Amino acid sequence: MAGKHKIAIFASGTGSNFEAIAKAAIGGRIDAEVALLVSDRPSARVCEVAKELGIETFAFCAKDYDSKQEYEAAIVERCQMAEVELICLAGYMRLVGETLLSAYEGKIINIHPSLLPAFKGKDAIKQAFNYGVKVFGVTIHYVDMSLDGGQIIAQQAFNYNGYDINELETMFHAVEHTLYINTIREILK
Ligand code: GRF
Numbered sequence: 001m002a003g004k005h006k007i008a009i010f011a012s013g014t015g016s017n018f019e020a021i022a023k024a025a026i027g028g029r030i031d032a033e034v035a036l037l038v039s040d041r042p043s044a045r046v047c048e049v050a051k052e053l054g055i056e057t058f059a060f061c062a063k064d065y066d067s068k069q070e071y072e073a074a075i076v077e078r079c080q081m082a083e084v085e086l087i088c089l090a091g092y093m094r095l096v097g098e099t100l101l102s103a104y105e106g107k108i109i110n111i112h113p114s115l116l117p118a119f120k121g122k123d124a125i126k127q128a129f130n131y132g133v134k135v136f137g138v139t140i141h142y143v144d145m146s147l148d149g150g151q152i153i154a155q156q157a158f159n160y161n162g163y164d165i166n167e168l169e170t171m172f173h174a175v176e177h178t179l180y181i182n183t184i185r186e187i188l189k
Helices: 014-026 047-053 067-081 098-103 124-132 167-189
Strands: 005-010 033-038 056-058 084-087 106-110 135-142 152-159
Touching: 005 014, 005 167, 014 033, 014 047, 014 167, 033 047, 033 067, 047 056, 056 067, 067 098, 084 167, 106 152, 124 167, 135 167, 152 167
Parallel strands: 005 033, 005 084, 033 056, 084 106
Antiparallel strands: 106 135, 135 152
16 A cells, blocks of 8 residues: 555545545555545444445544534544545535644545535535526535635536436436546546
8 A cells, every 4th residue: 555645535424425436446546545434423324335345434423522623633633643645525514624624724625516606505416406407517626614615626517307316316426426536536646
């Protein structure tokens, strides 16, 4: 593993992006090692996936800490111990705070399932679907204090004219996985 860039992925849910990125790293399709999974939901499927892939995990419950500053300090410590260079948020359902942002300034990226600045926040796929848009898309951006508001790195649009939200979500995931892997590859160059 010597010489590979070490990245951390933060996720709260299913972890399909985590799995795709981790497998790309294991398969040598990106010059990186997923050195750490950080999850604020110890029972999330993503933690199971990390275990199966043998990836170190820091799973925490925010309520066990007195403040955001305190749990973020614990996250920073774990990231530094794992020599993490880049943090990739993939369905991490918390706003990143000052403690984490200042420790990893310009080194935290996020994937969001819309063509930002449209459809920020939760359930972006449903928001766009219910709005009736015909061109959907995925954005990867740097993270700052705002909600889904940091500088855009990459976007990928696609058309969908159907009526099945499950089919649409499947399309989203395929686009997300490819875009995230390609973007991480570019950033690490
Ligand atoms: C993705 O749609 C991502 O864009 C959003 O959260 C979702 C995570 O999905 N930020 P998964 O857990 O990676 O399957």
